[in-house]
Amino acid sequence: MLRILGIDPGSRCTGIGVIDCSAGQAHCVHYRTIRTVAGSFPQRIGEIFSEISATAAQFRPHRVAVEKVFVNNNAESSLKLGHARGAAVCAIVQAGLEVAEYSPNAVKKALVGRGHADKAQVEHMVKVLLNLQDKIPPDAADALAVALCDQHHTETSQRLAQIAS
Amino acid sequence: MLRILGIDPGSRCTGIGVIDCSAGQAHCVHYRTIRTVAGSFPQRIGEIFSEISATAAQFRPHRVAVEKVFVNNNAESSLKLGHARGAAVCAIVQAGLEVAEYSPNAVKKALVGRGHADKAQVEHMVKVLLNLQDKIPPDAADALAVALCDQHHTETSQRLAQIAS
Numbered sequence: 048m049l050r051i052l053g054i055d056p057g058s059r060c061t062g063i064g065v066i067d068c069s070a071g072q073a074h075c076v077h078y079r080t081i082r083t084v085a086g087s088f089p090q091r092i093g094e095i096f097s098e099i100s101a102t103a104a105q106f107r108p109h110r111v112a113v114e115k116v117f118v119n120n121n122a123e124s125s126l127k128l129g130h131a132r133g134a135a136v137c138a139i140v141q142a143g144l145e146v147a148e149y150s151p152n153a154v155k156k157a158l159v160g161r162g163h164a165d166k167a168q169v170e171h172m173v174k175v176l177l178n179l180q181d182k183i184p185p186d187a188a189d190a191l192a193v194a195l196c197d198q199h200h201t202e203t204s205q206r207l208a209q210i211a212s
Numbered sequence: 213m214l215r216i217l218g219i220d221p222g223s224r225c226t227g228i229g230v231i232d233c234s235a236g237q238a239h240c241v242h243y244r245t246i247r248t249v250a251g252s253f254p255q256r257i258g259e260i261f262s263e264i265s266a267t268a269a270q271f272r273p274h275r276v277a278v279e280k281v282f283v284n285n286n287a288e289s290s291l292k293l294g295h296a297r298g299a300a301v302c303a304i305v306q307a308g309l310e311v312a313e314y315s316p317n318a319v320k321k322a323l324v325g326r327g328h329a330d331k332a333q334v335e336h337m338v339k340v341l342l343n344l345q346d347k348i349p350p351d352a353a354d355a356l357a358v359a360l361c362d363q364h365h366t367e368t369s370q371r372l373a374q375i376a377s
Binding site for chain 2: 087089090092093095096097116118119120121122123125126127128129130131132133134136137138139140141145146148
């Protein structure tokens, strides 16, 4: 069994999703949105670090996947997002885990089969692949999507290694 | 005695400076540049966190000051800088300390008296105020400058509070 933690960092909302994978199947262990809206900006950044550290300690994932950031033209929001993502990455590295990074297009391609799928299609595939009935908050769905993308890549690499050996 | 840690974060070079202040005087306790050039980007971000955590544990500052980032037009470099700054901020918040933030202009104004002083003038004033003879690496000089700016603001606030009471 392989346990993957997916993270979708943001300065106000950080999505978290934990999946267990085995024999090409995945099931959802946990998902939630960390909301960091109270306190100063440094306090909010510190809270993302604490929450991700606590999540890594509680669920003890084998792998961690984080979505690569889409850099838009707004340098101010890129800077804020960088802080949030830096906090998440620090928490993972401090937990002794490596960070696998996937571009938004790689996530879409792994889940829907096309790099330019829309958000609703990705969310739909997250629910189908994990057999979830309830509506999932968007940030948590993005976190589960990047975890599923990592499952896809890890299993593909394993199969290729088996064929090569 | 008031001990202040100043930090100038960057994704490749992070400057650190520690000063002790008493009766309007300051002296330099420590300065150095943390170079994070080896390893993956997440590893480098994790290293900034570890190094700043270790510095806070070793020198036990009363206050921590970080320069506010000048947002340029390059969203990509703003994002990278955000990661580095997020790592530094996390380390400080985790150490139970608050972060005082100063804009580059506030630092220049506190040290040189004008918000648009050039880098050489700021470095010169850092050496004069701390009575340092040697050439200081630019990132470490910037870290000492933001610590001296925090000293200036803290002592001014204390004087104003004394006058008001």
